[in-house]
Amino acid sequence: MASSRSPFSWQLHGNGKAIAPGAVVAPHERLSWGRTIGIGAQHVIAMFGATFLVPLLTGFPPATTLFFSGIGTIIFLLLTAGRVPSYLGSSFAFIAPLAAASNQYGPGGSLGGIVMAGISLFIIGLIVQFAGTGWLTKLMPPLVTGSIVALIGFNLAPSAKDNFMKAPITALVTLTSIVLISVIFKGMIGRLSILLGVIIGYITAVLRSEVDFTTIHQTWESEGLIGLPHFQHPEFHWNLAGLFIPVILVLVAENIGHVKSVALMTNTNLDAYSGRAIMADGLATTVAGMGGGSGTTTYAENIGVMAATKVYSTAAYWVAAIFAILLSIFPVFGAAVATVPAGVLGGAATVLYGMIGMLGVRIWVQNRVDFSNQVNLTTASIAMIIGIADYTWEFGNLQFAGIALGTAATLVIYHVMAAINKGTGAAGTDPLTPDATDPNSPEAAAH
8 A cells, every 4th residue: 555655665657767658656656866866955935945945034044954955855754654745944034023032032032922823733633634624724714824824924024124224225136136047047047036036136246245154263263164054942921922823824834735736736635634744743843843944834845846847856955955964064155144134134134024914815815715705805804904914913922923913813703703693693604605696797887
């Protein structure tokens, strides 16, 4: 049975050299080891820009984050029995809570929040594994999921502006480079537009004397060429729970979406592994938080590599994970990444944070969420304002910021309004039923 296959056992696909038209290399297959190593290296490149951008924006050690992304990927491959190909990189959903927690409690408090989120995510995965995903769909229909993802992205807008205005010329060069590369080039180069834009912005910053290389020299002098990343233990402040735990709703949606995408591309039913995938991400996030890394999530960037190569082999992800761990033990490498100045970060963040927000909008569009329905319109409207304006609410020693409040408001307002509407029918049809009216029909024109 495929489900009992060892995660370290891969069947050679054909002759190991070529892929027939219309065929794919399945997760339990591999090409020759030389080709597999090459594809694994592509996965490292694909995840690199996003994985490093999170620690740069939050002040975490880049090498430590890279180390735990590799460890997290290994955990994921083991818990999913080598059936779901995925790289676990830094999650953008953690950026806002990390920034808020660091300002209040420092890095230790941020790590404690990551651990709380990781444990909560693992528990959700455990429930999904035994109870299925139906209850999640009812709790978080597309309107709710899209609202939460959107408010997390747009909540970060002030941070992007702050960094942008510290060096507007460099930030503009970075932003322009990302935009142009994404539309001029196809394939891998186009998908690496953010990483390449950051490199161009960094060169611009060097020419404008905005980069301080002192840290690189000090790191070389104190740690040499090879050394372990900087590890740090968490501190737990329970008032941060409301800031971090809502993030798991995004991670759950990303994990389930990732499993469904891989299943579609490989023509394989992987529903039985949805719970395992969420549990694995929760455990990886917990381990990262215990040692000084950022929270993880399955990476859409690497789906692009699989779609382009038609190689879904988990062997390539083992290669990518090992590469990431090896790169993390070069202290100078991490120090060099940490020198990326604010202007470059501001330019890249303007694109990235907006993309996170628009991913929420994409969920609405793909699921045809009907905003002529008052339940949907009111829920999303309130959630967006709370998230963008970063409302805060203090209750005793607990403080709930924009993301936590926006998430809570989304869930409460939607389910309360939907329940009342079910009884009264005042808001019209079921909010989950897309508007099937043809926009070109006479009925629609009359409206």
